[in-house]
Amino acid sequence: MFDHFETDLFFDEMFESDGSVRPHCSPLLERFSSIERADFEARRQACDSHFLRQGVTFNVYHDDKGTERIFPFDPVPRVIPAEEWDLLEAGLSQRIIALNLFLHDIYHEQQILKDGVIPAYYIENAKHFRPEFRGIDVPEDIYIQICGSDLIRGDDGQYFVLEDNARCPSGASYLLENRNALKRAFPGLFDAMGVRPVDAYPRELRRMLEFISPHREGDAVCVLLTPGCYNSAYFEHCYLAREMGIEIVEGKDLVVLDDFVYMRTTKGLERVDVIYRRIDDDFIDPTVFRKDSVLGVPGIMQAYRAGNVALANAVGTGVADDKVVYHFVPKMIEYYLGQQPILPNVQTYLAYEDSDRKYILDHLPELVVKSANESGGYGMLMGPTASKAELEEFRARIQDDPRNFIAQPVISLSRCPTWCGEGFEGRHVDLRPYIIYGESVKIVPGGLTRVALNKGSLVVNSSQGGGSKDTWVLRG
Amino acid sequence: MLSRVANCLYWMVRYIERADNLARLIEVNERLLLDLGWKDAAGLDALWRPVIASSGDEELFESAHPDGLRREAIEFLTIDTDNPNSIVSCIGQARENARMVRDQLAESLWEELNGLYLFVHSTEGAALVRSNSTAYYERIRRSTFAFHGMAAATTLRGEAWDFMDLGRHLERADKTTRFLDITTFIEAQPDHFGLTADEHWLAILRSCGGLGAFRVKHRGRFTRRNITEFLVLAPDFPRSVRYCAARIDECLHAISGTPRGGFANEAESLSGRLLSDLAFSSCDDVLALGLHGYLDGLQQRLNAIGEAVFRAFILLPDEIEQRPPIPASSVSAVVKWQMEQQQQ
Structure with a gap:
């Protein structure tokens, strides 16, 4: 089925540019090639129906009915050899440590601003900066306990960090379920490949939550706070809570009394020590942030300030994944750790800087423009494929609010063979590893490989025609 | 156990039980009509009246189908999503409650209920009500029994x-x-x-x-x-x-x-x-x-x-409840907020 496969001058995860298979993928290719087409199709459909039956679905935004869809799954795994993973692991660890030092600094002395490494203006005007939390210590001094940095590879296979998701990174349940689905449907593929398991993720997550508990006596009571069953990631919230063996709660299940947080049980109130929250800062406490939020818990910020409850991630981490602040992460690594960044950023132009803005406006059709605080592929302009009207709209928006726009060159993401109904074709992919920072940094060997299923598309988001693949990290 | 979880589990099972009972009632009534071998169509239709009345939704039926006959009655009780107590509505409600407490349920339990939900919402399911209602109600009953059985064996x-x-x-x-x-x-x-x-x-x-x-x-x-x-x-x-x-x-x-x-x-x-x-x-x-x-x-x-x-x-108790109740009019706003919470 791979007979007519073309790499089309893109970097391909499975094939060299001359069309020969990369050595670490060779047994996998052989096994795929030996599967009859009808058999392959039947197994692939078995995966889909498994996801649907299990309810491994996401709710589509901007759809009032809360329609559930399965996240399309492609059975060809993306394979990462051991030495490549070692590099990613080192680079991501370095990054999350630096980001945490940065957040501590920003919410205390602000030395990095005083030293002029990052202009203070950018921080003060970051949408998710929470100055009211300056001077508050967080448990174990960790702000980002769970990070989902997005990685991409360019033409030559060089890895770049595209963005850091430091508020509520999502998708870990797909990482786990994709592996389950592939193991069930194509068990033979795994033979003698030396694929490292990923199932430690929920255990590591739980361990981290217990580690940040502000109370040392007894077992920490950890809960996962969900916005509710209409949220796009509700399946994931349930999945992770169940795998960790903790309660999933909604805001209305929690009450605050005398600066402690309790959950309402059939036997009365039970104290909660740690909250893995999957709800935005703005909604978490109607007495502090949005007054109209019924999703949050009145008074919870008071309990948090008093040090009686830990939140993962901490309040105010969004400042670190502002796309303008992203630009400064390599500088943070040098500033706080005295090291060179192991994983580079994508070159980024800041529209607020005069010279950069001029460059952006002059080269709009060649660039990707992003607003600083959107995710999910929203608020973004793909210069090369944009219409004239879209280009003009963004030109105006950039001039209107330069602080909140950045631009990057178009990186032609690496590709991975993907089933396209007729045969395998190359489709662009990115990689989302999940980094947990508790007692130490833990990265599950694997990640969510998202794939742009539409031919030629570079947008991998599930909301915009993206699917996903299992990600195999091989033993050394 | 969280109060909300207890409430969801309780209602999940109630709705499943309700769907099961309704399926059995409709099936029996259909069979009774066959046994009677009446030629009088009006008599056939009249026999659905007590069934509708027993569901407690007589007024709703009257307003939706003032001249409703046998077919309307069966559809009202089975697939009408405007009837909160139809079989399809009950299964939907059961699943909605199950979805809110998925972490508490055995995988097989969720799969059975979700499978039933997908079935009654499929074109295949809707077609079966008309073409072979016995098979349809049989499917509902078997599935709800399977659910109770699995629950008993795994909970x-x-x-x-x-x-x-x-x-x-x-x-x-x-x-x-x-x-x-x-x-x-x-x-x-x-x-x-x-x-x-x-x-x-x-x-x-x-x-x-x-x-x-x-x-x-x-x-x-x-x-x-x-x-x-x-x-x-x-x-x-x-x-x-x-x-x-x-x-x-x-x-x-x-x-x-x-x-x-x-x-x-x-x-x-x-x-x-x-x-x-x-x-x-x-x-x-x-x-x-x-x-x-x-x-x-x-x-x-x-x-x-x-x-x-x-x-x-x-x-x-009132002294602990600080949250004002959500007015029914803003329920859709709550749904919107839930959806808005960025999952990066």
């Missing part, structure tokens, strides 16, 4: 189980009284729809899934008295009101930890009194009060237990 015997069992038996008791009450509607007709007493009593036993058990216990003597006693007072038939009341009482005491024979909350007080009334009543006592009035009284007492459960375990 830890703790609070979760007690709340599920409580929901199941409250719903079951209520449905048994309603099915039995259909006789009132039939007997009120001058010609009893042309049904012999045997025919309609048999149908009611079938609807309650009790025909086999009744034959064993009463050696097939299908009298009004025997059947009433069997469905209301039998201590050993799992769908009799008394059996269900005993389970309800047991579950409530298991949840609160209070020994049986006493009570620690209003729900236990009500269930204890109901159980002892049933245990110490004879069929003569029931019939002396008039069957319809007696059954009506049972339904009210079962409802009162349901409300007391909610007050005892789900609602918080």
Whole structure:
């Protein structure tokens, strides 16, 4: 089925540019090639129906009915050899440590601003900066306990960090379920490949939550706070809570009394020590942030300030994944750790800087423009494929609010063979590893490989025609 | 256990039980019509009236289908999503509740319920109602039985189980009284729809899934008295009101930890009194009060237990509840906010 496969001058995860298979993928290719087409199709459909039956679905935004869809799954795994993973692991660890030092600094002395490494203006005007939390210590001094940095590879296979998701990174349940689905449907593929398991993720997550508990006596009571069953990631919230063996709660299940947080049980109130929250800062406490939020818990910020409850991630981490602040992460690594960044950023132009803005406006059709605080592929302009009207709209928006726009060159993401109904074709992919920072940094060997299923598309988001693949990290 | 979780488990099972009972009732009624072999179409249609009435949604049906006949009645009870108590609505509600507590359910349990939900919402499912309704209702019944069976085989015997069992038996008791009450509607007709007493009593036993058990216990003597006693007072038939009341009482005491024979909350007080009334009543006592009035009284007492459960375990005392209730008008805003929460 791979007979007519073309790499089309893109970097391909499975094939060299001359069309020969990369050595670490060779047994996998052989096994795929030996599967009859009808058999392959039947197994692939078995995966889909498994996801649907299990309810491994996401709710589509901007759809009032809360329609559930399965996240399309492609059975060809993306394979990462051991030495490549070692590099990613080192680079991501370095990054999350630096980001945490940065957040501590920003919410205390602000030395990095005083030293002029990052202009203070950018921080003060970051949408998710929470100055009211300056001077508050967080448990174990960790702000980002769970990070989902997005990685991409360019033409030559060089890895770049595209963005850091430091508020509520999502998708870990797909990482786990994709592996389950592939193991069930194509068990033979795994033979003698030396694929490292990923199932430690929920255990590591739980361990981290217990580690940040502000109370040392007894077992920490950890809960996962969900916005509710209409949220796009509700399946994931349930999945992770169940795998960790903790309660999933909604805001209305929690009450605050005398600066402690309790959950309402059939036997009365039970104290909660740690909250893995999957709800935005703005909604978490109607007495502090949005007054109209019924999703949050009145008074919870008071309990948090008093040090009686830990939140993962901490309040105010969004400042670190502002796309303008992203630009400064390599500088943070040098500033706080005295090291060179192991994983580079994508070159980024800041529209607020005069010279950069001029460059952006002059080269709009060649660039990707992003607003600083959107995710999910929203608020973004793909210069090369944009219409004239879209280009003009963004030109105006950039001039209107330069602080909140950045631009990057178009990186032609690496590709991975993907089933396209007729045969395998190359489709662009990115990689989302999940980094947990508790007692130490833990990265599950694997990640969510998202794939742009539409031919030629570079947008991998599930909301915009993206699917996903299992990600195999091989033993050394 | 979280109060909200207890509430969801309770309603999940109630709705499944409701769907199961309704499927059985419709199926039995369809079969009864075939047995009658009537040529009179109007008579056929009239026989759906008591069934609609027993569901308690007569007004809704009248307003939606003022001239509704057999086909409308079946669709209203089965696939009409505007009817909150249709089979499809009940399965939807059960799944919605299950979805909110998925972390508490065994995988197989969720899969069974989700599979049933996907089936009733599929074009295949909708087509089957018309082409082969027996197969359709059979599928519903088997699936709900599978659900109960898997739940029994996999659920830890703790609070979760007690709340599920409580929901199941409250719903079951209520449905048994309603099915039995259909006789009132039939007997009120001058010609009893042309049904012999045997025919309609048999149908009611079938609807309650009790025909086999009744034959064993009463050696097939299908009298009004025997059947009433069997469905209301039998201590050993799992769908009799008394059996269900005993389970309800047991579950409530298991949840609160209070020994049986006493009570620690209003729900236990009500269930204890109901159980002892049933245990110490004879069929003569029931019939002396008039069957319809007696059954009506049972339904009210079962409802009162349901409300007391909610007050005892789900609602918080006023002094702790700081959150204003969400007005119904802003429910869609809440949904919107839930959807808005960025999952990066």
